Amino acid sequence: MKRVLITGAAGFLGSHLCDRFIKEGYQVVGMDNLLTGNIENIEHLFPLKEFEFYYHDVSKFVHVAGKLDYILHFASPASPIDYLKMPIQTLKVGSLGTHNLLGLAKEKKARILVASTSEVYGDPHVHPQSEEYWGNVNSVGPRGVYDEAKRFQEAITMAYHTYHNLETRIVRIFNTYGPRMRLDDGRVLPAFMAQALRGEDLTVFGDGSQTRSFCYVDDLIDGIYRLLLSDYHLPMNIGNPSEITIKEFGEEIIKLTGTKQKLVYHPLPQDDPKQRCPDITKAREILGWEPKVDRAEGLKLTYEYFKNKIEKGN
DSSP states (O other), X not given: OOEEEEETTTSHHHHHHHHHHHHTTOEEEEEEOOSSOOGGGTGGGTTOTTXXXXXXXXXXXXXXXXXXXXXXXXXXXXXXXXXXXXXXXXXXIIIIIHHHHHHHHHHHTOEEEEEEEGGGGBSOSSSSBOTTOOOBOXXXXXXXXXXXXXXXXXXXXXXXXXXXXXOEEEEEEOOEEOTTOOTTSOOHHHHHHHHHHHTOOEEEETTSOOEEEOEEHHHHHHHHHHHHHSSOOSOEEESOOOEEEHHHHHHHHHHHHTOOOOEEEEOOOTTOOSOOOBOOHHIIIIIOOOOOSOHHHHHHHHHHHHHHHHHXXX
């Protein structure tokens, strides 16, 4: 049985990765310091002999006894609310944490996949964003702590690949949604749904003309799984190229929830990207991957999840 270490295991994406790898017959070691993760996301896995959990901060030295075939590094605050509140921890997990896990991968002769982000493209001048675009990032702006942590993470991962001949993979993740997201994480989808469920008007920053592209979590996890097992070592976009303006998206949420709210407009935060849409040509050609869940279906599943949580008092 192959053994995989997943950091950030109690987070939104990490917990879904744990499920997928157990389903595929792997022994899964989950690791999380629960800074932004939620143990409830993985508590259903604790009775399984295929799962073990390490409570640990990967910014400190990482040791896992026994063999490891794969490492997936998904530990990091990922929402603006979190990384603006915890800028130092965000920079440390992207730099020190990534260094520690690359060292562990080298020691174990394991293949490592690191979770990068579409935020490496910053506020892009190229649209849609392909992997060859170098980005437009303000390194000293409020979002710089996250953007530059991820850009450094990519750089050191490539350095380990080149200098140590380490088997590495880099996934650039675009906006993803689905069950186990936090309602309070500050990103546009949970923010809209939380406001709708509370009977509040939906807050749009700027004039609402900025765009996002939303990928359902099951599609994203499948893309990551395929990338890990592929022979491709350069960064790859995984996301849904179906683009929508924030204004249109807010209107979709109001229609979905059947509420009477309206959109209210606030100033756009500094360095907020005006456009975000992945070019997934490489994922299609190399992995044979593209998203299957359309936004209407995915939003309905996500809304039911959030509604149930609120009804249960969670």
